[in-house]
Amino acid sequence: MHEMTGDQKAATDPTRSPGAAVGEDQGTATTADPGSRSAAQEALPVAAIMQACAENDYSSSPLLHSQDDIGIQLLCNAAVAKGLDVRYHRRLIFEVFNRQRRVIFRQNSPANSAVYTYCARQKHIAKQIMAAEGVPVPSGGVFQDYETALYFFQQAGVPVTVKPANGSSGLGVTSGVADEAEFANAWTFARKESRTVVVEQNIVGQDVRIIVIAGKAEAAYVREPAHVVGDGQHSIRVLVDKKNAVRKKNPSLRLDLIKRFDLLERKGISLDTVPAAGEKVQLASVANTSAGGETVQVFDHLHKDLLTTAERAARCFPGLVQVGVDLIQVAPSVWKAGSPRGYIIEVNSNPGICDAVFPSYGRAIDVPDRLIAQAFSPEGAGLATGHAEPVIALAESYASHHYEQVFSEGEASQVSLIQQAAYAQNVPVEPLSKNVFRLVGPTRQCLFLSGMPEGVRMVSRKVTRNRVWLDDILPASAGYKAANRQSLHRFRLLVIDGKLVSALLIRPGERGESSTRIEVGDLVHASVLPIIDQTLTAIFDPPFVGIDLYAADISRDMGEQPWQVTDAVCNPRLYWHHFPDQGDGRDVAGALVRSALKMEPRVQKVCERFVLRGAVQGVGFRRWLKNKALLHSISGWARNRQQNDVGILEAVLEGTPAAIDSLDALCRQGPDLARVESVERSEQPCTGKTRFNIIG
Template sequence: MSEIFPVESIVRESVENDYSNSPFLHVRDDIGISLLCHAANAMNLEVQRHRKLIFEVRDGQRSIVFRQNSPENSAVYAYCARQKHIAKKLMADAGVPVPAGDVFEDYPSALRYFLEFGGEVAVKPSDGSSGAGVSCGIGGEDEFNRAWKLARHHSARVIVEQNLTGQDIRVIVIGGKAEAAYVRTPAHVVGDGIHSIRDLMERKNRIRRNNPSLRYDPLRNVDLLERRNISLDTIPSTGERVQLASVANTSAGGETVEVLGLLDAESRRIAERAALCFPGLVQVGVDLMYCGVVPSAAHSPVYVIEVNSNPGICDAVFPSYGRAVDVPGKLLRHVLSTTTAASPRRLQVALAPVYRFSQFPRAFYQGERRQADLIKQAAFAHNLEIETLSDTVLRLRHGKFSCLFHGAIPECVRLVSRKITRNNDWMAEVLPCSEPHQQAGMGEGAGDESGRRLNHYRVLVIGNKVVAALYSQTAPQGMQTQVSRMDVSELIHPSVLSVLERTLQVIFDPFIAGIDLLMEDISRDACSQRWQVVNAVCNPHLGRHHFPDEGLPRDVAAVLLRELFPELPDSATRVACRVLVCGKVQHVGFRRWLKLMAVRHAVSGWVRNLEDGRVEAVLEGTERAVAQMVEQCKVGPLSAAVTHTEVESAPCFSRCSFSVLG
């Protein structure tokens, strides 16, 4: 196969870049952050450093928050980029060429897929970065077993996909435009007929130590040598190129050759299309594999093998060969041109309506999946289009607008807010309290120095609205502690809003937040009592408000969707149908199962057994909810065996519940 980029010629005919005099060679801080801060200072921008790789760049009233190399990243899109199987689905659905493959959680299924695939595969952890746990060119069962174990060490899910051979190209896309590109060559040495592979690796590592981008990533990954049983003491002949690793990541010993000027239009277009699948990411590293020169009718010569939400910018600034690209400057100029000054956030109390399914918590999964279930239920109630990408990731659409969710986190929540709210030490430093030097204590029901009880409240903020509040109590139950929660939303004193506004400001204003507040009484003026914010989260448990132990249940998921989709009508049009289900559908729990499915889809109506062995149901709800319920009836619970269904339209009676009759 001929190469699109004559990398070997470029390397052979040019001299490896010498950065021994670079001021960044001795920087002990994160090199990407140092480059961005240096570029910001050169543009007369103010830089405020925080902790844990987070910093702000300010230009007057405008502020851009970075986490390491990337500004303003969406927490949801960053998660999807890291979950390789979700990222592949997003790109494949948009027509971006990706290698064939699948994701597995158990070894027998993965092995069966590998054996039936009939060719070499790549094995990689679904959740990972920097090439960790990745094995390429796997052709035998023993190799596959080792590769599987390596990948499982990094992730519970493992991707097995078509192994592509060709040139590995990293394209940096900023704001939808390809701004830098370089070929990454896997770790290798070139023999001189005298020195061993071990000696040649050490010689190359001495050169790498003079490159600010490579100095902390020496050649040490030799998985390809191990698979081929080649000893490090082997002496390669003069000019012999010995590849050490199967992956080309610079963190695994790879080298970079800058090729932006040689990037063809098709490769550029594919890289930009791939980046546009992640609109919540300003900067995307798109990894292409170029497999040929002329595309055929059936196959593209270029595939996207991975995307990175926080690509290293150093490799473009300090390539091993070729010209440097000012990625930090390009990135800062882009975000400054697209960022406007934010207005101070002002909250109001606008309580969520009563939730009408509070008696059926068992209809939903627990944990993160419950979050997604409640979002789906609200989406069905509003007739939104739902695309399920995983157990916890879904996309909702209404007209021209869409929003991606991870659990209850919408795509507009920034990654930086997620990071700070998950760092207990950082939160303890920045969360406000009434007397900064006399904190009220972290425990629920803590008391102050005068013995007055401080109660624990969880307040939910969505957009600019305070939509619900819970009062939490703890009581011993055997060897454990039982927590009970009571809705106290209607007791919120207006003075509490300023406390919440201060809290949102220090966690970079997430669109949704659950804020834990210790105070004597949430119905009293905050200025007249001691209080302390003890926690805040960007993925609050919606179910706590939907299913409180006491007080009114609040449909906070519905409020979240209405805030994200302001064009939704006040009430969705409802339809109804009558369904007859035939087969083994009685005495198998069909009616009870259908009621739980009706709750999950916000559908009302009834279901009953007929004397002839069939099940009859009337389903009433939004068009998409009823259509999905009809599809559920065609399958039934696991213990059922549905042979066929009969469906006919029925009149709507504005039913508000679902009943099991007979």
């Protein structure tokens, strides 16, 4: 770890191209402002820009031979130029700070949410989030088996793009797939990167990457797919070698040489072919620079509608300060008035910033400077690390502790417990996938990944999953020795926004038996709080964390005994605290929901009588309903009875309006063997029941 202070000015500016300062034109003179084009749909003048000047020459850049991450160096230099200090940690993580604020970066992006990073990477979830906000995205689907995907492709009747559902940097992506042989190859290529594969409509047009910082488009460039232009004398192989020689002089492209030739292979063209003079030969089906693409700065030429679309897409991911929005501008030959000018292909949570600084053609745009300026602006205050002074604020007792069997341990229980807690607070739940859902509170929303709220940052997630790093940074008492642990007890501390809400003593089992979890929150000595404080600082202040502390006695002063923090996790098991083996469970999920939504505890219960008709008896409906009621924090009862010689299911349900409305939707489907014809609801006076019973 080392520090760079604001007094250590960079000897040279790596963002400066020969003969032009950052922000000045580099071979492409333009006077138009972004978005000043006419309303008519026009093609981007990429070819004109490339023909107007030679490729930018960065051969004198001090970063050309750097062995470190160039994006990080650009950001650090931008910070130093503003009088800020920099501390590098490891694994692409560094802090930029002054006396008022500390902002933690992971590679190119500050304070990224781990949850939104996951959603951006899962392309099908990202598309769902954007489509819900009216952002134009291509039609398509997500598939796990080849036959189903092939049938979709055959029915589509148009060329498609095939790509891994979980991926980045163009890995596993094939565009313009038009026949079954190509589809089979593209499927195999994508499956190397992800078990699930996206097959979507191939939009005909120009691929544009737009960099959006804090909701504002700041840079844009086209990534021309890897290609060569024939001279009538040399083979494609020789022309590629010449291209790569030029790429080696660009700090952004020097490590991404042209190596991918999937488009040539699909067309049966050999690398030894000699193209005619002036003939352009495209080599790869994707335009990513990692696949040999070239960058052409087009920010000054984009229609304002495209910039607005990119900004709308970025705002769908509020936990990501900087995103790279990949957009296809529809080709003028197929665009129709009134339809979108562009479609969002994907959103990158950690976009490369070097391509904007070192474009192959066109002027450079100083994205690092703008990103640092945003992070230290008044609007960027929420990016700063820090936590409140820890306190002991134990969660209240868990009311459903008798129904442990309803909650299976693991990821499913994380989701179920949080959703149950949300319904208990009258908070609607919007599911996006099996493990991603949104809670919609009265004043704010919060996206969850399993049990992890959106406020957990990617840096904390990375650190807490790195065993070697944790061993170096987690605190221990003075003079502590590893051998001490044999005589100590393991305690799991659950901390939400600096508040200790539960503590467990975990006793190991004997002879292969499982461990025993004992709730001991009432015994915790206040001297544990400085240990929590040190731990939160070491792992960059996550708002939700489980901390493993080894100590002799949690009720004694920590200053009088040896202790060590051995682990910290950002998605700790809620199940342990709701259902301890000994002691009363604590409603830590409820505490987490209220913290994430910044809401006070409140109960607005109503009571309704449900009458269900159809095939609702003898199909396990009552037991199914009881389990669903518990998961929605609903009390009451259910029974089968006859009405006019017809079997019906009658239930009285008491809970919050959000919970009862959600259960209503589920009841209209019912368990697998049921067939529900109608559901009648009527209001009833609340009874204050706390459990759910099956009558008869």
